[in-house]
Every structure is written in structure tokens, then in C-alpha cells.
Amino acid sequence: MDEISDHEVARQHYQLRIRVAAVVMFLFLGGLAARLWHLQVLHGGSYEEMAQENRVRFLRLSPSRGRILDSQGHVLADNRAGFTFAVVPGELKEPRTLIEHFGTTLGMRPEEMMKLIEKSHSIPRFRTFPLKTNMSLEEVSLIKSDTKRVAGVSVEVKPVRVYPLGESLCHVLGTLGEVSAEDVARNASLGYRPGDLTGKTGIEKQYETYLKGVEGWERIEIDAKGRQLRVLEKQDPVMGADVVLTVDASLQRFVEDVFKDRAGSVVVVEPDTGRVLAMVSKPGFDLNLFSPSISRRDWKLLTEDPLHPLENRSIRGVYSPASAFKIVVATAALAEKLVTPDEKINCKGEMELGGQIFRCWNRHGHGKVDLRHAMIESCDIYFYELGLRLGAERIAHYSSLFGLGKPTGCGLPQELPGLIPTARWKQRNYGESWKDGETLLIAIGQGYLSSTPIQMAMMAAAIANNGKIMRPTIVQEIRTADGKTVFAHSPVVRWRLPLNDKSLTLLQDAMVGVVSDLRGTGKRCRIPGITVGGKTGTSQVVRLATRSEGDELVPYHERTHAIFVGYVKDMPKKIALAVVVEHGGQGGESAAPLARRIICGYYGVPDPDGAHE
């Protein structure tokens, strides 16, 4: 009862006030409606005119992409101004006039232009849509004066990549390409739009986020004739950060010159720091073909070339390390104390295992050899024996200690890991059990075993710096346009080889012997005054290929790869390197002389054998 009376009171008490409130509200709303009527109906015409006059353009201000420099500050990838001729679909009233005016100067067919203009309606109406990109200053100056006459056209500046060295270091620098539709969708926050360029390979890809910069924009008010009245709002672009490489462009070019007309790879590193001083992969291509975009014809030529010039062999070429792998087997045997330095094994030129004959490369046999001589002469029998003592698992373990079987993480994308075969791996991939004969093949670096040139160079570097396994790097520093360093490389020791000093000295001594000894397989790398340590390798391409005396008789693609890994550690500036000549024949014959010329060039000494080459 109480509540009901309360309700009665409320009802009578507030009825009048509710009515007053309703009237007040209607007065206010009526006021708003009157104002609307005033603006929209009474003065709608004049506001309509003002809206017609209102023309604003939204221009994108492209940041210039960060440069790529070598360790000496030489510019390897730079930018120049490229011009874009664009239309504003919301302003373009007469596409026919536009085509008549600019068709010939732009060198575009009318149908082609019409198609693009139709396509331009897919973007917001008052944004710019490019008709022709990458025009030179001369081309632009021809049409610049005409742009005022036709409504709805705009000329924008966009930086375009230039590569002063052309083909040099092409695989490392990498290429740019149009961002894919998936990338645009995936990286919406990064502000990519269709038509934007993005790194596709190499440094350009790996450091895209640093190199890219941040796009700016500008809203300008223009009159009906397209004349700019004023800038309404502006956001300056932020230039991309520069990437400084550890590579020395002059050494790189020297090595490329030494290696010219061959297929394969050379990687030169600084053993103590892991810095990559030169990374050559041949054949290559001219980077400028890709800027601003590669023609269909060139692309076809490059992708269909049987020698795969687009591949960076230094990190993606997988080769059997062949006898160069004996460094790993010797290390394993010494570390596991399965052999003493003085123990001699008799090489008769062949041995028998499980009913199969395994040969040494030297059919006459090396006689009784100890570890040092087995390395110097690259005796296969000796290492077959070590392989049997170690077993495949332990060889695999020491291989991974040398960094094989995994990408080195040098700072380039798409690096391949190579392969360390084990019994488990074979079971999984072939469904077959491991055979002892395969262990023998692994022990001399053949069979399924494979590694990349950079892994081989790091293998030599590990011996050169007394067993430290370094992480290789190709990027020295990243610094923003205003000079702030956002990344600086400092050497990373990944781990150390489990070798005592005596074993290390023995190994180093043996590798020096490979080059300096008269019977050494790498003697063609000898340089007076410089102590070079190294190991040759001859990587079989066709299994069970008989080693022929005259390589000329073997078809090119069946010839062996020539490999040489080496180092110089007794000079103030140390280096380690790997040379892989695809189908180059024997390591000692074909790769070692190249290594000699590179080392001579690096230390600035005359090539002792230059006259003969």
C-alpha cells in the first residue's frame, strides 16, 4: 500500500514537470532543426559551391631507403630520384584529354592507359594512383608544364635504388621487388601498399625493417585547376637506416676478379671476429637490372640459366667438403684420443671392408703414414681407419661442433644448413640402416655429407684462432639517418673445440704442411714469406666416378668440385677462406692457386706463380 501511494504522489507531482521538460527539449531540438534548415536548405547552394572549391590532395612522401655501405664506407646500394606520373581518380574528369595530352610523351598506348585509369577507381578517390613510375628528370620536365592544363594529374618523387658496383656483391646485397598481396595484408601495421618495394633477398630482405624508413605524407589544398594553395598538414618521412657491412668492397672486387669465368664461391673471413671480408658467388647478375623492376625477359634469362646465377652459393650452395673434412675427423680422433700423433697406419692404396674395396686416391699407396703425413698427402686409407674407430655418430657430433649441419646465422636470409648424415637420419629418410662403408665415405667428406662455403671457411677459421668457434657476421653496424647506431657487431664466441694445445699445434702444423711440404696436396698455395695453412678437397659429383687422369675427357657436369680451405694466422691481420670451384677438377690443382692469389692480393705481395697462371 505504501508503494502505491508513493507512486500516486510521484505521478501527480511530476506530471506537469515532465510536460515542461518535454516542451523544453522540443524547443532545443527545434533550434537544432532550424539551424540545419538554415545551413542545408536556405544556404545549401553556397555551401555546395564552397565544397566544390575545396580540393585537397593527399600525397605520400616516400622515405629514401637506407643505404648499404662496405666496411670502408663505400656506398654499395644508393638511391636516386625517380618520378611517378599519377592520376587522382576523384578529380580526373576527362580521361580522353589526359590520354591525348600525355600518351605520346609517356610512351604508353591509349588502351593501356585507359585500363590503368579504370583500375584507379579501386583506390580512395582523392589519393594518387601511379600510371607510370621511374621516369627520369628529363621525361618529367617534358610533361611538367602540361600537368597544369589537365585536372587530376600529379607528379610524385620516389627514390629508386642504384647499385654503383653493378654485379659486385649482388647476392649479399639482394634485390628489391614489389610487395606481394599477402605481405600487404600481413604487415598492415608497417604501412605497405600495393606497388611498394620490399627486400626480396639478401641484406635488403633481412634488414628490411631498418632500411625501409617511415613514410610521410602531406595534405595540400589545391584549387580547381590543380594549383597548390597551401600545405594543410604534413608528416615528414623518416629516412631508412644505413646498413654497414663487414665486407671490404675492394677485396671483394679483387676476389671476384680472381674468380671470374668460374662457377662456385669464395668466402673470406676474419678468424678472430667472424667478420666476413668477402663473399663471392659466381655466376652473378647485375643488380641494376632489378631497379626499379626487372623486365620479364631478363627475369626469364636469369631464372632459366642452368648455372642459377640468382643463387647465393656462399650460403646456399651445398657441396661435399671432401678431403677438407679430414680436419674435422682428425680433430675428433685427437679429442677422443683414438689415435696418437705418432701412430702409423699402412696405406696400400686400397682396403677391404665387408667385401667391398675402398681405394685411396693414390693407387700406389702412401706406405706407413702418421697423422701429419696423412693430412699433408690427404691419405684416404688413414682416415678410413679413423672413421671406423670413431663411428658415424661421433663424426656427426664433431661436425656439429665445427658448426656444420646448421645455418651459421651470418645475417643473410635463406641460408641452407648443409647435412650431417647419421644412422637415424638415414633410417628416417631412406628407411635403410646405416652401413660401415658409409662411415668410410663420411670420414673422407664424401657421401651424403654436405656443407656450404661459409661453413667451410668457418671450419678453417676455427683452426686459425686456436679452436674458437665464432659466429660469422656480414653486418658491422646499423645506423639511422641522424647518425645513431642501433646495432653494432661484437664478436661472439659460440664455443671452443675440445682440443688440447698439443693436438691443436699438431693440426695446425699438418695444415701448414699441406701447403709447404713438397708432397703437400695444397703446395700450389705456397707463398714465400707467408705461412699458409690449408686443406684441399676434391668433391665427387657422380658417385663411384672413377678418378680419371685427364679431366678434359669428363663432361663438365660430371667433373669434381675443387675445394680449398685455408688460413693465415701469423700475420697481424689474420684471414681464413674457403674456395669452391664447381666442376673445377682437383682441389690442389684448381682451387689452391686461386686461394694463393687471393691471399697475395690481401697482403699486397706479388703472386709468386703469377707468370704461369
Add this chain to the structure above:
Amino acid sequence: MFQNETRLYRGVHIKFEWALILAALLLCTVGLCMIYSATSPMGQAGKVLVIKQVTWCSLGLILMALFLLFDYNVLEKWAIWIYVLAIVALIAVWGLGKVTAGSKRWMEIGFMRFQPSEFAKLAVVIILAKYFHMRSRTGEDDLKHLVTTLGLAGLPAFLVALQPDLGTAGVIMLVASSMILFGGVGRKALMWLGGAIAVSVPILVLVGEHLLMDYQKKRLMTYLNPGYDPLGSGYHIIQSQIAIGSGGLLGKGFLEGTQNQLMFLPVKHTDFIFSILAEELGFVGCAAVLGLFAFLFLRGLDLAEKARDTFGVFLAFGCVTILFWHVVINVGMVMGMFPVVGVPLSFLSYGGSSLLASFLSIAIMVNVGMRRFSY
């Protein structure tokens, strides 16, 4: 014809206000279309905003349904705690808040960004409704009552003004004043009030000179003289008026507004959404939207009148005034009748907190309407 009468239990009839909810949803739909149009020049980012707003809309409906399960007198029971919570949240925004466009209004709760000031308005309405309900039984001295009610509204309004968000602070004070006037003010109190205003205005002007942020001063100056700063706030008022005016009687058509597409207005999907509406749908579209609002207010007032107790009357009335003042200030602002103070248009402007608060206001009205004695 929208009113379904259901006999829930003896003596109590449920009258469910379908019309009110339908009108709110209609406004929401118009809002979504306009947000879509306003954000279309932004590309993908714009579509994300539309989807977000749809999410908020659904959340609002769920919240509304949940609230309708309870009798509105829970609000009376919890009035003080709701009020305290609102004050605490407003203070917390100082410590935890996010700075957007120079002021701290946002709090981040998990994935949601949440604006306590939007809910402070509701808290003020609830506490004042409770206060007037109590007073209707006791009948206290006029002046003391005026000071108390103004104080209850003034504290949160002050905290909101500090954010600084003068628009919302103003709305809180307008809502409170409407409720106080509705509750009735004696002659003596009126004279006191008049005197206080006469004294405080000069003080406020002085304080304003020193305490107001630059952009706030600019906005006030802009109001007084739109030509004063063509590229500052005044520029936007002019552009907004051009947008509205050029819409004419029938508008330029959905997605066809040139002022919209050219992005003349900076926050067009939030505070300036009405300009887009006016440009693209013209006077007819605007009148329809204002008509829908008028219908909402009338239904709300009707429900207030029929409420079962004083608390219900004030609650429903307060909620109506919240929506009312938002509409008046926002629409007046974009047409250049009021300073640009940054008040969203209920249901139409983009913004989760504002939308939720608007839905809650409707929910309260519906709740008051459905739990009344029928005889």
C-alpha cells in the same frame, strides 16, 4: 503496438519497451553506416573500426539484457558504491590513464580501452535519483539540498574537467542541473544560485586564463570568432559547416561526400560524425535522426512519469537528460552553435565506452518502464 504486456506474477505487469530498443538500434545502424563512410578513406584500418563498433554494439545489447534481469531498485541499493567506484575510477585514470590527444581519459583493462568519465554520468544520475527519492520522504531545507546535490555532481565533474575533458564535465553539470530543476528549487535557493553565478563567472574567467590548456582556450576563442584561426579549430568548424551545408536537402549520397572523402575533418568518425551524416544524407537524413532522438526522449519521459516510485522517475528522467544533452551539444557544436568541446553523439559516434553508456541509459529507462505497477 510494440508494447507487450505479460503477467509476470500477481500484481506486476511487465511492459517491455520494444520501441525504445528498436529506436536505439536504428540509431546504432545509422551510426555504423556513417562510421563506415567516414573511415572509408582510411582503407583497411577503417574497416577494423567498424568491426570494433559492431562488437561494442553487441556487448551493449548483452549488458542491457543482463541488466533487465534485475529490478532497477538494485541501483538504489548500490547507489553509493557505484558512485564511489566512479570517483575511484576517475582518480585511477590519473595514475593508469593513457594520454590521447593531450588528455588522459582512457584506462586499459585487458584488451579494452575504457573511459570512466562516460560511466561517471550514469553514477551521478543514480546517486541524485536516490537523493531525491530520500528527500521526497523527508523534505529538507532547500539551500542545503541544493548545495548537496551540486556537490555530488560537482566532484566527478571536477575530476573529469581535470583530465581535461571539459565537454563531459559540462554534460555532467547540465544533467545534474536538469535533475535539480526537475526536482524543484525554492525561491531562496534560486536567489543564492543567481548570486553565486554572478560572483563565480568573473573568477572562472580569471582562472580559465591561467588553468585552461592552450587548445581549450583556442577552442573557446574559435567559438567566439571562427575566422580567428583558419588552420586551427576554427578551420574545422568552417569545414564542418561546409560539409553540412553542402549536403542540402537530400544529401550527396552514401560514400559520396567530398568533404568526407577529402578528409577535411580530423575526428569525423567520432565527434564529427553528424557532419558526415548531414553531407551524405542531407536535411532529410538529419531530420530523421533527430526525430528518432526526439522519440527516444518522449518515450523516456513517458516512462519516467509512469514510474512506480520517485527513484524511478528521477532515474529515467536523468537518463533521458544524458542522451539529450549529448545530442544538443554535439549537433550544436558541429553546426558552429557551441564551442568544439569534444562530446560524442550518443549511438552514432565511434567509441565503445560512450556506446555502452548509451545502451545502459536505455536499459535503465526500459527497466523503469517494465517494473511498474499496472492498474
